[in-house]
Amino acid sequence: MSGKERLAIFPxxxxxxxxxxxxxxxxxxxxxxxxxxxxxxxxxxxxxxxxIETKTLMGEVMKExxxxxxxxxxxxxxxxxxxxxxxxxxxxxxxxxxxxVAGVTLPVFESYQDGTDTYELxxxxxxxxxxxxxxxxxQSAIKLLVELASLQTSFVTLDDVIKLTNxxxxxxxxxxIPRIERTLAYIISELDxxxxxxxxxxxxxxxxKRIARKKAEAKDAELKKAALETGMDIPVVNNMLDEGDEDxxx
Numbered sequence: 635m636s637g638k639e640r641l642a643i644f645p646x647x648x649x650x651x652x653x654x655x656x657x658x659x660x661x662x663x664x665x666x667x668x669x670x671x672x673x674x675x676x677x678x679x680x681x682x683x684x685x686i687e688t689k690t691l692m693g694e695v696m697k698e699x700x701x702x703x704x705x706x707x708x709x710x711x712x713x714x715x716x717x718x719x720x721x722x723x724x725x726x727x728x729x730x731x732x733x734x735v736a737g738v739t740l741p742v743f744e745s746y747q748d749g750t751d752t753y754e755l756x757x758x759x760x761x762x763x764x765x766x767x768x769x770x771x772x773q774s775a776i777k778l779l780v781e782l783a784s785l786q787t788s789f790v791t792l793d794d795v796i797k798l799t800n801x802x803x804x805x806x807x808x809x810x811i812p813r814i815e816r817t818l819a820y821i822i823s824e825l826d827x828x829x830x831x832x833x834x835x836x837x838x839x840x841x842x843k844r845i846a847r848k849k850a851e852a853k854d855a856e857l858k859k860a861a862l863e864t865g866m867d868i869p870v871v872n873n874m875l876d877e878g879d880e881d882x883x884x
Contacts, residue, residue: 640820670799702764710764723748726745728746743783
């Protein structure tokens with residue numbers, strides 16, 4: 635296992651607990667980001683459907699507005715100068731609100747009418763009905779344009795956030811989590827190897843003590859045998875290798 639496939643960390647019990655905590659956090663973050671991406675995808679598809687519907691309706695409304703403009707010009711003549719002289723400020727204005735979707739702030743545009751109609755007397759002599767119809771149709775067109783602008787802005791914003799979220803989900807799923815898992819597997823294998831080495835070392839120490847004890851017992855037996863043959867008393871000497879207890883292997 636190369637160093638690029640895992641994190642550079644010293645194998646120990648503390649490192650193993652740390653890697654387990656990091657793995658759990660990465661899996662939890664992956665789950666939350668996946669849920670966020672799913673919620674954004676649902677809202678994205680909903681907005682896409684509304685955009686298609688609004689654009690289809692927009693064609694009909696603009697066609698009706700253009701036709702009513704032709705009717706008004708035919709009935710009243712050129713009224714552009716009258717409108718330009720009477721209009722001093724915008725009657726339909728746009729205000730911005732915010733919508734929150736899974737932690738993502740989306741701008742929402744809303745049109746509203748401010749003040750009264752400053753050129754309501756236009757067409758009083760003739761063509762008043764056509765002018766009223768013209769104003770109504772273009773007001774509907776403006777409202778649809780504002781709604782479409784709001785949907786388009788939310789669409790682009792969600793598209794960018796979804797791409798970013800999916801990249802994060804893929805990075806956690808295919809890079810971070812596998813790297814942590816490989817690091818954890820490396821730590822476990824190293825700790826198991828250390829345990830086997832420790833067990834082997836204790837086993838060798840116990841074997842050496844057993845051999846030394848047998849040699850000491852054999853030497854004592856020879857001394858006792860020699861003493862019995864010569865009739866001499868041999869003082870009892872404690873074996874320095876005998877610690878009085880057996881080594882325990884875990």
